[in-house]
Amino acid sequence: MLGTESNMAEESSGAIRSVERAAALIQAIADAGKSGSRLTDLALATGLSKTTVHRLLGTLTKLGWVELDESRSAYVLGLPLVGIGMAASDRHGFTSLAAPHLNRLAELTSDTVYLTVKTGSQAVCVDRVVGTYPIRAITTQIGERRMLGSCAGSLALLAWAEPDEVDRLLTSIPTTQLSGSALPDPAALPALIQRARTAGFTQAPTTLVPGAEGIGVPIIGGSGTAIAAFSVEAVSPRLSEPRRTHVVEWMKREATVFAQRLQQLDGASNEGTVRKLLQPGTA
Structure with a gap:
């Protein structure tokens, strides 16, 4: 029983860290403005490893929250985040x-x-x-x-x-x-x-x-x-x-x-x- 509770606590802590890291990435991309930010720059801005940044960007890209501008190899915010922002703005x-x-x-x-x-x-x-x-x-x-x-x-x-x-x-x-x-x-x-x-x-x-x-x-x-x-x-x-x-x-x-x-x-x-x-x- 104690082992199960310990595992659940570790999983919860890991999930919170992932959310915090994803939020830090989104903020760093937002700070970069229209030109977006490359993977290396995002790693420097957030203090995360390139491997972690690459993994999180993959998930955020699947969600549509982040898009890759292939012409510049830079990540920019996706349209769903614009919708979320507008929903907040309206309320x-x-x-x-x-x-x-x-x-x-x-x-x-x-x-x-x-x-x-x-x-x-x-x-x-x-x-x-x-x-x-x-x-x-x-x-x-x-x-x-x-x-x-x-x-x-x-x-x-x-x-x-x-x-x-x-x-x-x-x-x-x-x-x-x-x-x-x-x-x-x-x-x-x-x-x-x-x-x-x-x-x-x-x-x-x-x-x-x-x-x-x-x-x-x-x-x-x-x-x-x-x-x-x-x-x-x-x-x-x-x-x-x-x-x-x-x-x-x-x-x-x-x-x-x-x-x-x-x-x-x-x-x-x-x-x-x-x-x-x-x-x-x-x-």
């Missing part, structure tokens, strides 16, 4: 709560508006509304990640983080690179952060669309730090004065109202609130 409450504010900003500015949240040293776009202005600066897709400090929205998340966390993040940024994502200059970030906190908003050129730039404002939580950010991106002349002042005022107003709404839902109103609202089935 969580965070973007639903933010939607009226994004739509209003897109209507007021006629430009593309983004909602971004922080995860580690990266910023993730969780929603976007494309404006009606015919010349558009669309730099980020929903679900894409950018390094903190590399664009207006992610810079707002960084600038309004806890001081100790800012120091830690500034140290970690140079060591991490996302596919297709510009790496911010760590030496320039302290001055940009100080300027943003003084002005109450961020302004930065986009690195993916020449001639475009963005403005970002933080959505402040209960502790006074950013739990999310709104940003607007457009061709540079549309974000110069005197129009910039109006755009910043609109963004700050919507960010304040949204922050107040989040605080009504959860008095703490912190990053945990955002994570909870981004989980499936919590709306």
